[in-house]
Amino acid sequence: xxxxxxxxxxxxxxxxxxxxxxxxxxxxxxxxxxxxxxxxxxxxxxxxxxxxxxxxxxxxxxxxxxxxxxxxxxxxxxxxxxxxxxxxxxxxxxxxxxxxxxxxxxxxxxxxxxxxxxxxxxxxxxxxxxxxxxxxxxxxxxxxxxxxxxxxxx
Amino acid sequence: xxxxxxxxxxxxxxxxxxxxxxxxxxxxxxxxxxxxxxxxxxxxxxxxxxxxxxxxxxxxxxxxxxxxxxxxxxxxxxxxxxxx
Numbered sequence: 501x502x503x504x505x506x507x508x509x510x511x512x513x514x515x516x517x518x519x520x521x522x523x524x525x526x527x528x529x530x531x532x533x534x535x536x537x538x539x540x541x542x543x544x545x546x547x548x549x550x551x552x553x554x555x556x557x558x559x560x561x562x563x564x565x566x567x568x569x570x571x572x573x574x575x576x577x578x579x580x581x582x583x584x585x586x587x588x589x590x591x592x593x594x595x596x597x598x599x600x601x602x603x604x605x606x607x608x609x610x611x612x613x614x615x616x617x618x619x620x621x622x623x624x625x626x627x628x629x630x631x632x633x634x635x636x637x638x639x640x641x642x643x644x645x646x647x648x649x650x651x652x653x654x
Numbered sequence: 655x656x657x658x659x660x661x662x663x664x665x666x667x668x669x670x671x672x673x674x675x676x677x678x679x680x681x682x683x684x685x686x687x688x689x690x691x692x693x694x695x696x697x698x699x700x701x702x703x704x705x706x707x708x709x710x711x712x713x714x715x716x717x718x719x720x721x722x723x724x725x726x727x728x729x730x731x732x733x734x735x736x737x738x
Contacts, residue, residue, distance in 0.1 A: 558677070559676070589686065590674070592670075592672075594664065594665060594667065596663070601667060603670055604685070606673070606683070607674075607684050607685070608675075608676050609682045609683075610680055611678075611680050612678060617677045618674065618675075619674060619675055620672070620674045621674070622671070623671050624669060624671070626669055
């Protein structure tokens with residue numbers, strides 16, 4: 501009996517230890533910070549620029565084109581979005597080889613609070629010289645244009 | 655454009671008429687104009703609005719940069735309120 505007890509002792513000890521280990525409470529997960537419920541408004545941005553020879557009452561281009569006749573009015577419709585002060589500048593330029601000539605520069609400033617349709621237009625009563633042109637759209641005095649569109653008069 | 659920058663090979667765009675509008679409320683629309691040698695507010699007003707007497711519109715739009723309406727300088731950038 502003594503020998504049996506002695507041989508069972510390590511087994512009992514191991515079993516007890518195993519039971520104690522199994523009873524240990526699971527580790528508590530680290531507390532996580534709740535995600536902020538408020539989101540910052542998106543900054544003002546230019547979504548698209550569309551060229552055309554006519555716009556509708558909603559200021560969107562109704563006749564899309566990138567080739568114009570000398571007597572047409574040329575529209576550049578800029579879709580913007582986001583919140584904050586917005587300054588959109590349209591710089592129209594005639595391009596001849598590596599030379600350029602400024603055609604016009606018009607600015608719209610407004611407090612943006614969401615999507616907006618902004619139209620810029622130019623016309624030349626004596627007719628546009630044939631050739632290549634571009635319109636660059638600058639946002640909030642950025643050094644580089646937010647978008648550039650090229651077009652022809654021919 | 656300064657005289658030295660004038661390029662006779664390039665077309666003249668001085669008669670270009672422009673405008674802009676937006677669906678956003680509270681917008682200010684203006685043409686950005688760089689003063690040329692020989693310009694005066696009344697000369698610019700005559701070109702833009704057809705009436706030299708409209709020079710006050712340009713003066714009022716640039717009160718932050720023009721102290722004396724008789725003193726504008728080549729290279730100076732002016733806000734030209736939309737003609738419409």
